Amino acid sequence: MNETDRSMLGRVFRLLECFSVARVRMTQSELSRRTGLPLPTVHRLCTQLVTNGALERATDGRYQIGVRLWELGALAPRAHGLRQIAMPYLEDLYEATHENVQLIVRDGLEALYIERLSGRAAVTVVGRAGGRLPLHASSGGLVLLAHGGGELLDAVLEAGLERFTPNTITSEHRLRQVLDDIRRRGFVVCREHLNLGTLAVAAPVQRPSGEVVAAISVVIGADVDPAPLIPALRAAARGISRGLTTEESSTE
Template sequence: MNPDERTVLGRAFDLLGAFTAERPVLGLSELARRTGLPTPTVHRLCAQMCTRGALERTEDGRYRIGVRLWELGALAPRAHGLRQVALPFLEDLYEATHQNVQLVVLEGTEALYVERISGHHAVPLLSRAGGRLPLHASSGGLVLLAHAGPELLLAVLEGGLERFTENTITSEHRLRSTLADVRRTGTVTCRQHLDPRSVAVAAPVLAGGAVLAAVSVVVSTSDDPGPLLPALRAACRGISRGLTAAAR
């Protein structure tokens, strides 16, 4: 699309979308390059967004996401309501395991991590709260994909199954088989699918008979994730009951 044909709102979202976890602070020229917008337009929009708290200007004249966006994002009912109900159970799961505990929802063709609790000695993770991972390569993503419709699976397959490690699922046959196992057993174990240092287990959270989210626990490859499954299932049942009660 020609930059001149974008709405002001569209240009503003293009600017916000230019920021990433890897590049959280950007200058005018880089914002212009990433968005395809003229530099004067970027300068004008950034000034307006700083005035409203959507962006903040750093001491060296570059820009970063403003706190006002975090305030607005915290109001999103799918993340906020779910997180509010889930957090006590996630904390209990962390206390029972002392491992990485994550709450995951579906966002498009990716897994969005809305909460994470980690200890000082837990294995490092590639994901972060507010970050995204591919559905086919993450434990929570596989749980969500297993309980989604065939249209999403087709979209994931058409997008390509990117390889992250030697154990990443990269074939349609293996993916379909894994998803069938998830539906049959109610859990999934991903050994070194995304990171050669870790093993992840995940289970679904249900609300109104549908899978609304997934909870995952990530441990080191030297740990056996099997003993974590009862606590993981209990946490998911607790969150599901809480969501059902909150909906009444």
């Protein structure tokens, strides 16, 4: 255990990181087992976190993430400011497609989905708003990886290319080819890379400097021709990029 984990802040983060989509609510005993922290320590931390709104205690005694954490997280400039600029374009893209429309940023070696618009008739997808997916296996992740530099690619390759379907990119040679193609064409089409039956198209969002800071994607059925979507997707990405340019100019 390193010094950070021994600190109060380190223990708090270890506890909060136990929660996931698969584990939305947890008891103190479960948190103790997963963190390796003594039950009295978990009890004390949970009490303090509930008092400050970071956790909430359900009627069955289990704990869940509190609204205060969501409120604070929504203030993150990389998510909040970008989301505000992107929403009108994402809404237009959704109205044009009535499919899953997503806004993605990179966090480490993962694609972090900070917004999704989805209709009841849209295909089922793996990702979710607030969820994470591997860079090499998701359309938005591949766009971010294509513009992330050599060190990022080396780190992704070193971590391993996990297979999700027969179409997931699992070889370095193919991955490098796809990334080169993304940089050349300005978009990517991923057919059944994450789950069977879906196809995703993604394009980059850029700052005035040319830095790619996000990606937007549309997920449709695998049997649908993606070609008609690509112009609308790229136009939305350019619109968001122009919005970032305007925002930066207004703050100078």
